[in-house]
Amino acid sequence: MTARTPLIAGNWKMHKTGDEAGDTAADLARRIAGVTGREVMIAPPFTALAAVKIAIAGSIIGLGGQNLHWESSGAFTGEISGPMLTAAGCTHVIIGHSERRQFFGETDETVNKKIQAARAANLVPVMCIGETEAQREAEQTFSVLDKQIRNGLQGFALQDISDLVLAYEPVWAIGTGKTASREQAQEAHAFIRSVVEKLFGGPAAAAMRILYGGSVKPSNIADLMAMDDIDGALVGGASLEAATFADIVTY
Ligand code: PEP
Numbered sequence: 596m597t598a599r600t601p602l603i604a605g606n607w608k609m610h611k612t613g614d615e616a617g618d619t620a621a622d623l624a625r626r627i628a629g630v631t632g633r634e635v636m637i638a639p640p641f642t643a644l645a646a647v648k649i650a651i652a653g654s655i656i657g658l659g660g661q662n663l664h665w666e667s668s669g670a671f672t673g674e675i676s677g678p679m680l681t682a683a684g685c686t687h688v689i690i691g692h693s694e695r696r697q698f699f700g701e702t703d704e705t706v707n708k709k710i711q712a713a714r715a716a717n718l719v720p721v722m723c724i725g726e727t728e729a730q731r732e733a734e735q736t737f738s739v740l741d742k743q744i745r746n747g748l749q750g751f752a753l754q755d756i757s758d759l760v761l762a763y764e765p766v767w768a769i770g771t772g773k774t775a776s777r778e779q780a781q782e783a784h785a786f787i788r789s790v791v792e793k794l795f796g797g798p799a800a801a802a803m804r805i806l807y808g809g810s811v812k813p814s815n816i817a818d819l820m821a822m823d824d825i826d827g828a829l830v831g832g833a834s835l836e837a838a839t840f841a842d843i844v845t846y
Contacts, residue, residue: 602827603844605637605834617646622837624654648684659687665708677716687719693766703746721760728767744790761805762829768809777818784824813842
């Protein structure tokens with residue numbers, strides 16, 4: 596048995612207005628009231644942070660940003676900084692999601708800078724890594740994960756990663772309905788933990804939460820969570836409806 600508290604996180608991507616997000620968050624808070632033994636976080640669009648903050652007040656749900664800029668302020672039109680997220684009530688921030696890497700030019704280097712910025716703003720970074728289908732087919736999964744972890748966490752000391760959360764999200768499983776089998780996910784998670792151990796030592800690796808993401812649903816969450824190295828989930832599509840996400844949270 597591990598002592599890692601499961602974290603179930605919802606990534607709402609570019610869905611929901613402020614009103615819609617507030618309603619869904621309030622519904623979710625009602626449905627999971629009294630749940631213990633796990634942490635829950637939702638990351639709505641920036642424009643819905645204020646409404647969701649109000650809706651989740653007094654619940655176990657934490658608030659996350661979906662991205663941040665590495666500078667704390669400046670002439671960066673369209674960007675949001677760590678201190679802005681903290682002031683908006685965020686406790687977490689998703690960094691390096693595959694959609695950001697694929698469509699917005701994020702690299703391991705920008706991920707590294709954003710993790711530093713998140714730490715400076717007292718936000719828990721949820722750092723996303725994962726291989727594409729072509730990389731998996733070319734048997735590059737482990738080398739891709741190794742590089743993403745090493746580069747993303749380059750220059751960090753033990754204390755810098757003490758609350759960091761990793762999210763293994765195979766790109767081929769995101770929004771496709773294809774979930775990695777629990778054995779495939781466990782194999783990747785165990786590998787990821789071994790890389791963290793090489794970089795930061797056994798106790799840090801044993802304490803680090805590694806979430807699985809990629810078409811998680813109420814029907815597969817329990818199977819995934821039964822695996823030794825899977826410590827939670829980052830959920831996209833299935834987090835958008837309160838009833839469905841509540842079923843995942845209470846797997
Ligand atoms: C995600 O956006 O991080 C994700 C895993 O999406 P989905 O659950 O829809 O595959």
